[in-house]
Amino acid sequence: MTTPQQQQPPQEQQPLQQPVAPQPAKKGIKVPRLVISLVVLVVLGGVGWYLSRDDALNAKVGDCLHQKGANDLSIVKCDSADADFSVLGRVENKTESEVDAKDVCDQWADTSATYWEGKPGQKGTVLCLKATK
Template sequence: MTTSQQQPAKKGIKIPRLVISLVVLVVLGGVGWYLSRDDALNAKVGDCLHRKGGNDLAIVKCDSADANFTVLGRVESKTESEASAEGVCDQWADATNTYWEGKSGQKGTLLCLKDK
């Protein structure tokens, strides 16, 4: 008579793929936020911006020598053509410049700026 011995079940921690995927997404989202935290689109009223070149602005400290503009106002949900229309920033009498960010043909955000 032969007896067969059963192998003991392997014990260990099994992490479902869904949990791993969620952790990866959270990490990537955090990295994305960190890399874009100084984008002009994140600017609030009172923040200062530096022109990095062309139409590229970044948030800087207002006491920085690099500060070129102060954000006077934000206007949401404007197309690029609406943002370039006269009078959009008239409620901020000191506004000297505008900055629009969004996708062409869609609505975006307009910043009303004052030269520093």
């Protein structure tokens, strides 16, 4: 006697899948270019400030200056042996010719020198100075 065989349902064929290429491993965190640019600008600005922090143009009333050259002054401590001038006053928005034509420092009677800084033909800043030596 033969036993009847059970019929098995036909197996469904699975569609062929495309092999997926492996993704390359990420190598660290990617920082957007904008962030890098901002960091570079901040660093450069800080370096610029650091290098120009003792420029005469940054002098305030009461600061002292050392004359390094004919038109080159730098801020120094007032008790320094290098202190050549003390700043009596600052006058903004004056052209170089305005400083030469009239004394913009008349309001400071002890003024013995003036220093103008700016671009030729444009307005700049005048420092009214008193010699310390």
